[in-house]
Amino acid sequence: MKKLIALILSIVSALTVFAFSACGNSAEISLKYYADASELMPALKSGEIAYGILAEPAATTLENTTKGTKIWYRLDIQELYDAETKSYPQAVMLVKESLLNTNATLVNSIADKFAENVEWATANPAQAATAVNSVLPEGATPSLKPAALTSNAVVNCNIRWQGAQEAASAVKNYLNTIIDIEKLSANPAADDLFYDGTATGDFTEDTVKVYAPDGAPALAIAKFINENETFGTDKTFEYNVVKAENIGEIVIKGTGDIVILPVNAASKLYKKNTADPYKLVSVLTHGNLYLMCSEEITVDGLKDKTIGVFNMGGVPDLTFRAVLNKIGYKFEISK
Numbered sequence: 053m054k055k056l057i058a059l060i061l062s063i064v065s066a067l068t069v070f071a072f073s074a075c076g077n078s079a080e081i082s083l084k085y086y087a088d089a090s091e092l093m094p095a096l097k098s099g100e101i102a103y104g105i106l107a108e109p110a111a112t113t114l115e116n117t118t119k120g121t122k123i124w125y126r127l128d129i130q131e132l133y134d135a136e137t138k139s140y141p142q143a144v145m146l147v148k149e150s151l152l153n154t155n156a157t158l159v160n161s162i163a164d165k166f167a168e169n170v171e172w173a174t175a176n177p178a179q180a181a182t183a184v185n186s187v188l189p190e191g192a193t194p195s196l197k198p199a200a201l202t203s204n205a206v207v208n209c210n211i212r213w214q215g216a217q218e219a220a221s222a223v224k225n226y227l228n229t230i231i232d233i234e235k236l237s238a239n240p241a242a243d244d245l246f247y248d249g250t251a252t253g254d255f256t257e258d259t260v261k262v263y264a265p266d267g268a269p270a271l272a273i274a275k276f277i278n279e280n281e282t283f284g285t286d287k288t289f290e291y292n293v294v295k296a297e298n299i300g301e302i303v304i305k306g307t308g309d310i311v312i313l314p315v316n317a318a319s320k321l322y323k324k325n326t327a328d329p330y331k332l333v334s335v336l337t338h339g340n341l342y343l344m345c346s347e348e349i350t351v352d353g354l355k356d357k358t359i360g361v362f363n364m365g366g367v368p369d370l371t372f373r374a375v376l377n378k379i380g381y382k383f384e385i386s387k
Contacts, residue, residue, distance in 0.1 A: 081376065082358040082386040085369075090195075092360045096344060097122075103349070104360035105129065105372050108268060108340040109196065109205035116200060125349045130210065130339035132351070132375045139210060139338035140371060141223045143269040144318050146303065146311045146330035150253030151260065159215075159247065159333045161283040166213040166336075169275040173211075177201040180274035187277055187291045188266065195266045209268040210338040216246040219335040227319055230370040233377065237370055238316035245322055247331035255309070259288045263308035265296040272312065272336040303330065312336060314367050341368055351379060358386050 084101060086092040089110040096104045097118055106114060115124045131138045145162075152158065173180040181196035188194055224241045231238050264270040270293045275281070277291045294302065300317050302308040306325035313321075315335070322330040343349065343359070361369050376383055 080356060081354055081381045081383040083383055084358050084360050084386040085364045086360055086362045088362050092362050095360060096346075099346075101358060101360045102347070103343060103345045103354070103357050105341055105362065105368055106344050107368060108208040108210075108342070109201055111342045111344055112202055112205035112208065113197070113200050114344060116202065122346045125345050125347065127343040127349055127351070129341035129343060129372060129375060132379070133339065133371060137222075137338075139222075141214075141219060141226050141315045141335045142210075142339050142367060143265075143272070143312055143335070143337040144219075144223075144315045144332050145334045145336055146313065146318055146322055147247070147333050148253070148255065148306070148309050148325075148328045148330055149251040150255040150328050151309050152247065152251035152331060152333075153253050154255040155285055155287075158283060158285065161285075163213050163215065163334070165276070165281065165283065166272075166334075169273065170206075170211050172275040172278075173271050174203050174206045177203050177206050179278065180206070180271055183274045183278035184266070184270040184293055187293050189294065192266075192295065196271070206271060208342070209271055209340045211268070211272045211336060212338065214335040214338070216332050216334060217248065219332075220246045223315055223332070223335065227316060229374050230316060230367075233370055233373050234365060237365065239319040241319055245319065245332050247333045251331060253328055257287075257309070259290050260285070260309045261290050261292065261307065262310040263292045263294060263299065263302045264312040265299045265314075266293050267296065268337055268340050269312045316367060316370075339371070341371060343372075354381065 086095065089106055092104050092106065093110060093114055095101045096114060111126065118124070128138065130140060133140050147159070178198040178201060181198040181201045184196055185194040227238045227241050231240065262273070264273055273291070280289060282289050299311065299313045300321055303311050303313065303321040304324045306328055311330070318332055322332065361372055363369055
């Protein structure tokens, strides 16, 4: 029922006409929705649709798998969203309060090792993908293909550590932006979402369970997975990568002690495990969306075009609609 309600709200929201008086652009765009990137990519390859939003590493995979037959051009959605920072807060890390309280140096230890983790994944993309795939549930189909993942794709995933207090303003602004587009997509960010060095509770477990959704967020911890990193603690760390649609349940049930998930989901779920709520300690990925086309592409050239979008009502869809709203394009849903 919740999924049905969310879908209805997405459709109603998408049919709303957006206007941005500073631009004065009254052009029309049609949005055609696909279930996920694996459905949209073949449509772009075959020419069924000429324009489409893809996330990395799928965007680079599209380029590489059609090399010699098509040249792909792209618009950076991060830059269109914020020309100054060329980013938006995408995936964040939540940590249980008890773990933070009992291990006061943990966040700093993760932060200190994070840049090295990104450098390793960039230099060793196939090994990074293999590490991520090694902790998927048995029988799961991985989204990262070791032979296809490139260093450029990892760079374009826009992975970097930004601590909670530094990120707070951008997180609040982004959540407010997508709430304006779709009311139930997120909750406004309260100050108690962000870790400020204080926490409560006692973490008594010997094992710290870490969860991330498959794809770019999991690449953010690939070296940690590969080396079974424990960050100087006396704990055993158990790393897990799951399907994106399953990550929210991990937080609600308190299954994970450290959980990476989309920022809008974090805003809604961080208090759901009332026995041991979570704190946002960092933004890890800062946008990895690109508008792809096999012809040269400009913002002005999007007039009267149909654009493929995946994950209706999710972060890719909401972020792109925020960009359309900012630019001033009106849009409709393509049948």
